[in-house]
Amino acid sequence: xxxxxxxxxxxxxxxxxxxxxxxxxxxxxxxxxxxxxxxxxxxxxxxxxxxxxxxxxxxxxxxxxxxxxxxxxxxxxxxxxxxxxxxxxxxxxxxxxxxxxxxxxxxxxxxxxxxxxxxxxxxxxxxxxxxxxxxxxxxxxxxxxxxxxxxxxxxxxxxxxxxxxxxxxxxxxxxxxxxxxxxxxxxxxxxxxxxxxxxxxxxxxxxxxxxxxxxxxxxxxxxxxxxxxxxxxxxxxxxxxxxxxxxxxxxxxxxxxxxxxxxxxxxxxxxxxxxxxxxxxxxxxxxxxxxxxxxxxxxxxxxxxxxxxxxxxxxxxxxx
Amino acid sequence: xxxxxxxxxxxxxxxxxxxxxxxxxxxxxxxxxxxxxxxxxxxxxxxxxxxxxxxxxxxxxxxxxxxxxxxxxxxxxxxxxxxxxxxxxxxxxxxxxxxxxxxxxxxxxxxxxxxxxxxxxxxxxxxxxxxxxxxxxxxxxxxxxxxxxxxxxxxxxxxxxxxxxxxxxxxxxxxxxxxxxxxxxxxxxxxxxxxxxxxxxxxxxxxxxxxxxxxxxxxxxxxxxxxxxxxxxxxxxxxxxxxxxxxxxxxxxxxxxxxxxxxxxxxxxxxxxxxxxxxxxxxxxxxxxxxxxxxxxxxxxxxxxxxxxxxxxxxxxxxx
Amino acid sequence: xxxxxxxxxxxxxxxxxxxxxxxxxxxxxxxxxxxxxxxxxxxxxxxxxxxxxxxxxxxxxxxxxxxxxxxxxxxxxxxxxxxxxxxxxxxxxxxxxxxxxxxxxxxxxxxxxxxxxxxxxxxxxxxxxxxxxxxxxxxxxxxxxxxxxxxxxxxxxxxxxxxxxxxxxxxxxxxxxxxxxxxxxxxxxxxxxxxxxxxxxxxxxxxxxxxxxxxxxxxxxxxxxxxxxxxxxxxxxxxxxxxxxxxxxxxxxxx
Numbered sequence: 001x002x003x004x005x006x007x008x009x010x011x012x013x014x015x016x017x018x019x020x021x022x023x024x025x026x027x028x029x030x031x032x033x034x035x036x037x038x039x040x041x042x043x044x045x046x047x048x049x050x051x052x053x054x055x056x057x058x059x060x061x062x063x064x065x066x067x068x069x070x071x072x073x074x075x076x077x078x079x080x081x082x083x084x085x086x087x088x089x090x091x092x093x094x095x096x097x098x099x100x101x102x103x104x105x106x107x108x109x110x111x112x113x114x115x116x117x118x119x120x121x122x123x124x125x126x127x128x129x130x131x132x133x134x135x136x137x138x139x140x141x142x143x144x145x146x147x148x149x150x151x152x153x154x155x156x157x158x159x160x161x162x163x164x165x166x167x168x169x170x171x172x173x174x175x176x177x178x179x180x181x182x183x184x185x186x187x188x189x190x191x192x193x194x195x196x197x198x199x200x201x202x203x204x205x206x207x208x209x210x211x212x213x214x215x216x217x218x219x220x221x222x223x224x225x226x227x228x229x230x231x232x233x234x235x236x237x238x239x240x241x242x243x244x245x246x247x248x249x250x251x252x253x254x255x256x257x258x259x260x261x262x263x264x265x266x267x268x269x270x271x272x273x274x275x276x277x278x279x280x281x282x283x284x285x286x287x288x289x290x291x292x293x294x295x296x297x298x299x300x301x302x303x304x305x306x307x308x309x310x311x312x313x314x315x316x317x318x319x320x
Numbered sequence: 321x322x323x324x325x326x327x328x329x330x331x332x333x334x335x336x337x338x339x340x341x342x343x344x345x346x347x348x349x350x351x352x353x354x355x356x357x358x359x360x361x362x363x364x365x366x367x368x369x370x371x372x373x374x375x376x377x378x379x380x381x382x383x384x385x386x387x388x389x390x391x392x393x394x395x396x397x398x399x400x401x402x403x404x405x406x407x408x409x410x411x412x413x414x415x416x417x418x419x420x421x422x423x424x425x426x427x428x429x430x431x432x433x434x435x436x437x438x439x440x441x442x443x444x445x446x447x448x449x450x451x452x453x454x455x456x457x458x459x460x461x462x463x464x465x466x467x468x469x470x471x472x473x474x475x476x477x478x479x480x481x482x483x484x485x486x487x488x489x490x491x492x493x494x495x496x497x498x499x500x501x502x503x504x505x506x507x508x509x510x511x512x513x514x515x516x517x518x519x520x521x522x523x524x525x526x527x528x529x530x531x532x533x534x535x536x537x538x539x540x541x542x543x544x545x546x547x548x549x550x551x552x553x554x555x556x557x558x559x560x561x562x563x564x565x566x567x568x569x570x571x572x573x574x575x576x577x578x579x580x581x582x583x584x585x586x587x588x589x590x591x592x593x594x595x596x597x598x599x600x601x602x603x604x605x606x607x608x609x610x611x612x613x614x615x616x617x618x619x620x621x622x623x624x625x626x627x628x629x630x631x632x633x634x635x636x637x638x639x640x
Numbered sequence: 641x642x643x644x645x646x647x648x649x650x651x652x653x654x655x656x657x658x659x660x661x662x663x664x665x666x667x668x669x670x671x672x673x674x675x676x677x678x679x680x681x682x683x684x685x686x687x688x689x690x691x692x693x694x695x696x697x698x699x700x701x702x703x704x705x706x707x708x709x710x711x712x713x714x715x716x717x718x719x720x721x722x723x724x725x726x727x728x729x730x731x732x733x734x735x736x737x738x739x740x741x742x743x744x745x746x747x748x749x750x751x752x753x754x755x756x757x758x759x760x761x762x763x764x765x766x767x768x769x770x771x772x773x774x775x776x777x778x779x780x781x782x783x784x785x786x787x788x789x790x791x792x793x794x795x796x797x798x799x800x801x802x803x804x805x806x807x808x809x810x811x812x813x814x815x816x817x818x819x820x821x822x823x824x825x826x827x828x829x830x831x832x833x834x835x836x837x838x839x840x841x842x843x844x845x846x847x848x849x850x851x852x853x854x855x856x857x858x859x860x861x862x863x864x865x866x867x868x869x870x871x872x873x874x875x876x877x878x879x880x881x882x883x884x885x886x887x888x889x890x891x892x893x894x895x
Contacts, residue, residue: 190748190750191757197734197737197741205734205746207732209716209746209747210746267734
């Protein structure tokens, strides 16, 4: 019986946490549970949440990607830079915008590819490799932007973050669609299954004849694409590419993934719960803003909640 | 006659003794090497400080070694230790952390290198000493913001305050000047929400969104510790369609006078900002350092660790 | 046992790792459907021998002959194609996958799709793996649970079942009972007898001589990289085998 409770708590506990937290905040502030506030929160987490999809996949494989913030900023900066370049003759502005976004996404994929190659072929732990690309990426952003923001990116580009589908902000639509796709990918496709398997027992998967190297490189590349997309969303949201954009994202994203129950040792985790993790972190900030709580307390609150959640998860998981 | 002659000789000798070090110094105008340790080059403000310093150094034939701490205290400590090793003739330090930098500044003191604090203060309570602090008068800037608000709001209203990075001297000083002056000249103005947004546009946007949720239709003005946060606040206001209780546009006051803020003021979305003069700050820093390097004894006695305020001024639409 | 052609034959096979000789002048035959026990002290060369048969290591000298045909080189895939399956001591199972997931690892049944988006046909895999388990009379109360939740013996059964998926001719079991409780050991031995009944040859490596005597037709003893002797199980005793293992008795290798 106790075993059943334990399993249930591990699988669904985080939803209970979300529910409780929401209840508490609703009690403390009547503005919390309004449609406009919730939609705001959704749009606010959309970027980190998108990166968290890629990060979940990477962590499932028992790897890590610390470069996500720099890659996001770089993709955003390059897209912004291209938006300021006059398109070649005959090319409509709208099409050029798509080209600019395409280039930005490719930059992210390339960065992820580099992460993957160095980790898999170079045999260097992904922690170190992505620490390196974090630095290099940020340096490239500084170089590209000359240390100053790139502003005025056009109304059309702003639609990515400020447009709406019906009454739902576009970033939320992007976020939810990608989450559904990722969820389907992990539970129903062969490659998705391999992602879990590689994180659990890489050797077994290799012995079964699967090209694990190719798989890892592909996942790292994909993570780079997600980072780039989020960076472009951020750039659209701020109508500017900033040298400091997305700084510290890696910590928030990893916090969301880990809060969502993923094991940093690989093989355990789910995108749905990652999303819940991201949501929980954001509603803490949101609630503290709504209640006008002082800045220092916000840091303490966030950190404490993460630690407590992890502790509980550790206890529930037992001696594993 | 003999007495007169003796007196003349002695005064001439005395004068010569005074002049010799000075003149040898003047002859040595070129050939100095100074270190400029900046907290970050990610920020256009400090890029301008560097520009001003470099221009002055070039003019005077001084070699300037610039380091970028990337907002990390331990990096800055390492940077300064390197500069001490290089035996620079003077050190200009823009501290990432006013207190944490004291130890390495003391090392510079022990090595006989005169230290100047640029923009941010350096904590001298634990034994470190600076020849002078050259910074914008952030406290005065805060007061200017308060006076503008008092004027624009006719002495009463509800305002939102967005603070900078907790613990940084700029954030502390601007807040102090703002709140002190408000209490003095506009007691009818109430700060109904006071949150920190890290000097960052994205955070400013997010925090303002949340504050607007919690205080619908009640805000008359927003005052921020820097322009980046103000830009975020403007976006939040526009997206929410928020207005003052009487339906007119919410007043926005920033600090730093960056290009984009001036654009917003010109476009009628923002009301005022405080202009620092970062290039002048860099220039003054190098000039002061040079005098100190020529004769540190005399100059440090004159300067005596004082604060050399670099003028700031309010910038409104009328000035554009 | 009728005289047949050996399923697999090693002639004068040798393997060195740098300066260390792991195997030397190894002559071994395994006939179809027989259970051969492989014993020897630590460092005798058992794992090297297994890895060579499984294609994990190439041999340095000598010949490997499979069903009468000489095999130039072996790798893990070609070994499987020839019909050799190996169950390693650590089982190489993915604990977070269920039983069908493990059985079909690397060869999943696909419903549709290409490249990275191949959609799994889970119902078919569930059905086929259940058939496999039934064939071996392996009873698992909850095959849908994660393999990591199963007992040692159950995991062993899953690993062996997985090895049978390709209808191999030879199954190599590397210390299959080492981590098991007594009751579960019996199940594994029963499984080995099942395999023999299905005319599948088994190479059974174990430290526990009682088990070797319980289930094998022949016993091969290795010592210091060489085959010391090759005995028919019913014609020898435990003490004799131990004697060969520790070097008290000297043997000639069987031709």
